[in-house]
Amino acid sequence: xxxxxxxxxxxxxxxxxxxxxxxxxxxxxxxxxxxxxxxxxxxxxxxxxxxxxxxxxxxxxxxxxxxxxxxxxxxxxxxxxxxxxxxxxxxxxxxxxxxxxxxxxxxxxxxxxxxxxxxxxxxxxxxxxxxxxxxxxxxxxxxxxxxxxxxxxxxxxxxxxxxxxxxxxxxxxxxxxxxxxxxxxxxxxxxxxxxxxxxxxxxxxxxxxxxxxxxxxxxxxxxxxxxxxxxxxxxxxxxxxxxxxxxxxxxxxxxxxxxxxxxxxxxxxxxxxxxxxxxxxxxxxxxxxxxxxxxxxxxxxxxxxxxxxxxxxxxxxxxxxxxxxxxxxxxxxxxxxxxxxxxxxxxxxxxxxxxxxxxxxxxxxxxxxxxxxxxxxxxxxxxxxxxxxxxxxxxxxxxxxxxxxxxxxxxxxxxxxxxxxxxxxx
Numbered sequence: 001x002x003x004x005x006x007x008x009x010x011x012x013x014x015x016x017x018x019x020x021x022x023x024x025x026x027x028x029x030x031x032x033x034x035x036x037x038x039x040x041x042x043x044x045x046x047x048x049x050x051x052x053x054x055x056x057x058x059x060x061x062x063x064x065x066x067x068x069x070x071x072x073x074x075x076x077x078x079x080x081x082x083x084x085x086x087x088x089x090x091x092x093x094x095x096x097x098x099x100x101x102x103x104x105x106x107x108x109x110x111x112x113x114x115x116x117x118x119x120x121x122x123x124x125x126x127x128x129x130x131x132x133x134x135x136x137x138x139x140x141x142x143x144x145x146x147x148x149x150x151x152x153x154x155x156x157x158x159x160x161x162x163x164x165x166x167x168x169x170x171x172x173x174x175x176x177x178x179x180x181x182x183x184x185x186x187x188x189x190x191x192x193x194x195x196x197x198x199x200x201x202x203x204x205x206x207x208x209x210x211x212x213x214x215x216x217x218x219x220x221x222x223x224x225x226x227x228x229x230x231x232x233x234x235x236x237x238x239x240x241x242x243x244x245x246x247x248x249x250x251x252x253x254x255x256x257x258x259x260x261x262x263x264x265x266x267x268x269x270x271x272x273x274x275x276x277x278x279x280x281x282x283x284x285x286x287x288x289x290x291x292x293x294x295x296x297x298x299x300x301x302x303x304x305x306x307x308x309x310x311x312x313x314x315x316x317x318x319x320x321x322x323x324x325x326x327x328x329x330x331x332x333x334x335x336x337x338x339x340x341x342x343x344x345x346x347x348x349x350x351x352x353x354x355x356x357x358x359x360x361x362x363x364x365x366x367x368x369x370x371x372x373x374x375x376x377x378x379x380x381x382x383x384x385x386x387x388x389x390x391x392x393x394x395x396x397x398x399x400x401x402x403x404x405x406x407x408x409x410x411x412x413x414x415x416x417x418x419x420x421x422x423x424x425x426x
Contacts, residue, residue, distance in 0.1 A: 017041070024119055025068045026050075030060060049115055050080065050089035067119050082110075082120065113349065130172040131165045138164015142200070156200075163196035174219060175312040177237025181223020182216050189215015237312035258282075262322060264425035265333065270341060270418075280337070285309055285321040293325035306336040308343040318344045331388050334422045338382050342375035345414050355408045374411035381419045 020029040030042040042060025045053040050066035065071045066089065069080040080087040085094045092115075093108040111118040118133070142160025147153040170188035175181055193211015197204045227234045259282045266280050285307050289296040294303040307321045326336040346356040356371025367373045 019062075021068070024115075027062065027065050027068065030062055047089065049092035050087070052078075052089075087120075109349065130168040132168070134168020134171070135161040135165040138162075138167065138196075142196075159196070159199040162199060163192055166195055167192045174223065175237055176223050176226040176232055177312055178220045178224040178227070178235050180237050180312050181219035181221075181226075183219075185219020185222070186212045186216030189213075189219070232310075232312070258327075261327075261425055262333070262337075265330075265337065268423045268425060269334070269420065270337075280320045280322065282322050282324070282327075285319065288321075290324070293323060293328075295321065295323045305332075306340040308340045310347060318347070320344065330424045331386075334386075334424070335379055335382070335388075338418050339375055339379055341418055342378055342415050343371075345418070346371045346374070346411060348414070352411065352414055355411055358407075370407040371411060373407045374415060377407075377412055378415040378418055382422075385419055386422050 016033045018029075018031045018033070019027055020031065021027055026046055027042075027044060029040060029044075032039055032041045040058055042062050043057035044060075044065055045057045046066060047053060052065065052071065063071045066080055069082055069087070071080055072078070072086075079089065079095070082094070085096050087094050087110060092110075094110055095108075097108065110120045139157040139161035142163070143153040143157035145160075146156025167188075170185070170192065174188075175184050190208040190212035192215070194204045194208040196202075196211070197207025223237065224234050227237050232238055262280060262282055284290055284295065286309070287298055288304075288307065289298055291303060294305060295307050296303055305323050305326045307323075309319045309321070311318065320337070320340045322333065322336055322340070326333050346352045356369060356374065358370040360368055360370055360373060367376055
């Protein structure tokens with residue numbers, strides 16, 4: 001709970017206001033005291049994502065509410081100013097992409113999708129949250145340990161804070177899957193344990209052993225849980241790639257087929273929403289060959305114009321690969337790129353990934369899952385928005401079939417930012 005107060009003067013009488021906050025910094029109560037009189041002048045209740053609940057509490061004029069951020073209620077907009085970005089509590093999302101990091105959960109997500117436990121100081125540094133929480137926990141435990149030994153709480157706190165911050169940083173970048181988690185967290189746990197032992201004047205070797213054992217156990221369990229949530233192989237963390245099947249397309253205006261053109265296309269159209277760690281490449285992805293200008297899946301022999309592969313790291317960037325055949329026209333290249341970015345978007349959260357993975361009744365590879373249906377719907381809207389001739393795209397966009405398909409509206413909502421007027425490089 002926080003006890004901040006300001007002191008002003010009303011008719012020469014001292015006035016004190018006490019701002020009472022919860023563990024997240026949300027302003028809950030403002031209590032005012034003048035002389036011997038005390039009253040609640042504002043009481044604010046929130047939903048899980050910071051929504052201001054009306055009809056309960058006491059209305060007031062103080063606007064710095066959820067996590068201490070200013071609540072803006074004007075011109076039909078109801079949200080918070082997080083400085084780097086604006087946050088919409090009714091959607092539980094920021095209104096623009098994270099300028100620093102974080103597309104593996106979602107570029108629009110905040111508080112690690114857990115607003116009851118975490119905060120987002122400025123809307124631009126989720127890794128800082130992990131480091132800060134690790135520092136606080138490590139400092140508190142070590143401080144209590146030192147205090148119980150009459151060595152001084154703060155003397156132990158700063159040592160524990162350094163160790164905890166290192167652990168938080170390592171944990172943030174941990175991989176998914178039991179085996180990768182076991183190896184990575186055992187190794188980083190050993191390093192963190194050795195660091196902590198050194199700072200506390202203890203046996204470094206013993207600290208490394210204990211840290212490695214504890215880290216390995218925690219990493220394997222955590223990695224397995226994360227892999228399960230993301231639909232990956234629980235043991236290895238492997239996530240199957242998504243492919244855009246190839247079909248006969250008529251050639252329009254050629255792009256020249258260069259990586260430079262692809263980079264410029266991404267920069268001109270998707271720099272505001274593409275992952276800063278994402279790689280968009282014209283190289284051949286691992287596990288594929290090249291046949292007639294398309295990517296050849298070496299496992300099942302299928303051909304693809306585009307492939308998206310996902311990392312085993314919780315916060316690693318995706319890799320989008322575009323085959324040479326997609327460069328046969330600028331429109332086809334933009335279509336293929338949007339399709340693959342759609343897969344990146346629908347794999348950005350466990351919720352979207354689970355919704356997208358629901359099987360569809362059709363055997364058509366373009367619409368065999370609800371996620372594919374939503375992506376086809378998105379690309380169809382992209383084609384219409386840019387007035388491209390749908391006949392150029394062969395059977396890759398089956399609009400008559402789409403008219404009869406039903407899928408969760410949250411999928412298309414996540415894909416909506418990809419529907420835009422495309423600007424092609426000169």
